[in-house]
Amino acid sequence: MAAAADIVRARGITTDSELGPLFDSPPPGADAEVLKRLRQMYEAGGWVLVESGIADMPADLRWLFESGAVTLEQLAAVHRALGATSAADLAAAIHDQRMSGAAGLDATVESAIASALPTLRTHIPRIPLGRAIGIAEPILHHVRSIPGVQWAEPAGSLRRGEELIGDIELIVSTDRAGEAIDEFLRGQDVTRTLHRSPRRLYVLIDRVQVGIRFPEPDNAGASLLYLTGSAAHFDALRAHAQSIGWRLTSRGLHAAADGALRPAPTEAEIYSALGLPWVPPEIRQGEDEVAIAARGELPVLVASEDIRGDLHMHSTYSDGRDSIDAMVEACRALGYEYMAITDHSQHSAATRSLTVDGVKRQADEIAALRERFDDITILHGCEVDILIDGTLDFPDRVLEQFDIVLASLHERAGQEGDKLLKRYLAAMRHPLVTMITHPTNRLVPYREGYDLDYDRLFEAAAETKTILEVDGAPAHLDLDGALARRAVAAGAMVSVDSDSHRTDVLERQMYLGIVTARRGWVEPRHVANTRSIADLRALIAAKR
Secondary structure, three states, X not given: OOOHHHHHHHOOOOOHHHOXXXXXXXXXXXXXXXXXXXXXXXXXXXXXXXXXXXXXXXHHXXXXXXXXXXXXXXXXXXXXXXXXXXXXXXXXXXXXXXXXXXXXXXXXXXXXXXXXXXXXOOXXXXXXXXXXXXXXXXXXXXXXXXXXXXXXXXXXXXXXXXXXXXXXXXXXXXXXXXXXXXXXXXXXXXXXXXXXXXXXXXXXXXXXXXXXXXXXXXXXXXHHHHHHOOHHHHHHHHHHHHHOOEEEEOOEEEEOOOOOXXXXXXXXXXXXXXXXXXXXXXXXXXXXXXXXXXXXXXXXXXXXXXXXXXXXXXXXXXXXXXXXXXXHHHHHHOOXXXXXXXXXXXXXXXXXXXXXXXXXXXXXXXXXXXXXXXXOEEEXXXXXXXXXXXXXXXXXXXXXXXXXXXXXXXXXOOOOHHHHHHHHHHHHHOOOOOEEOOOOOOEOOOEOOOOOOHHHHHHHHHHHOOEEEEEOOOOOOEOOHHHHHHHHHXXXXXXXXXXXXXXXXXXXXXXXXXXXHHHOOOOHHHEHHHOOHHHHHHHHHHHO
């Protein structure tokens, strides 16, 4: 069903006076219910169009209205009385019993909103993590440079590193919110401002909604904790707080006796008051992390500073954009101890691939680069396809020339899970195969991963000493967090790699891989490329 806002935009309507004639000549095929709600806006005196704009307001409020859950007047009351700009605000107001009794609201409205919230975002397209980070990173860099800003962090599913996220929401700790907002708007290419209030700003940037909140520094940690979520994690924290005499709300930590708010400049202040270590955002999934934290058994998760090299990247010898020389320079700039050039084998579906003849030329080029650069070890590798019968795309006489061999199952060839698993197992038993890359071969968000017995795959990886990859390419993020956790629990070793095809995304895609691994509770000891080059070579040699 077309949204009222879409009709407004399509007709180029910018003032209330232009809205009236629309009802005399509605657009062909316009939905009667949409027109009815649009007329409500008009008859209400244009509050939405003039002050916030139904076409120009935070997405959750817009969709709440267009779902039919509330009238325009009720939405106005929610927005004005509660300052709500997101589904998280609405959920907090309901849980904290701040909605009923607010001007223009009653239990019926609260019940309608509560019923609408679980499905409010189900029809809104989610943003791939890679794109969201690409939008958020420069914004955060800018905001952190604004005078008076103490810190700035992403919140929500973006901070938790989920593969698909909702709108981008940022938290900025500052006691000079108005100045920070002004400076932000001067320095950013904003398509449209959706909402501005003393401590909140919602804008469209690159067709994506970005919400920025500017809480006072003395309790900014509470805002970050609540808005980071997940809802299940916050509920678990809330229950833990209650069990030891505190009351945790979206506004912060309160003494149960008198309701006094405990200041929380950072999240760590709240966790500490609850007798817990700070829980990394990537594992705030509402499963067992709070109980594990309470026992003092949280692991130290792998981090960017643990990574000593990248073992999966492509050059112009296959479908990479940049030369080997450029990839080496980029890896040196990142401070890596080692790197591996791993172009696609000859029968891959890549736009270009590494031929048997090309292997020798590539080896010569890498040898020359080794002479030039003594501050980084350059491994000559290959991402070889696992063919339909389980054999590899290069003969052993070619594979033996590589320092490291990555094996990939890119083409299922119509086979079911048991056949795919047999192909994987055959490759893993090959003594020259060091690693299985992106094991599920999914494409986020377009294609599900292979349906096969992953527990058997993980068991075989441990048995054969074959490394499994956590791939940071934004379309893969594979193994995902849940599978990575199962893999390391089964005793398999993983490698976190960028699978980069160009220099300018080497760092970002490695970061995406690290975030994905952290979601799987992966520790440095589980990761092959946290080891020195000598230890890595020993791992490879041990299997050969």
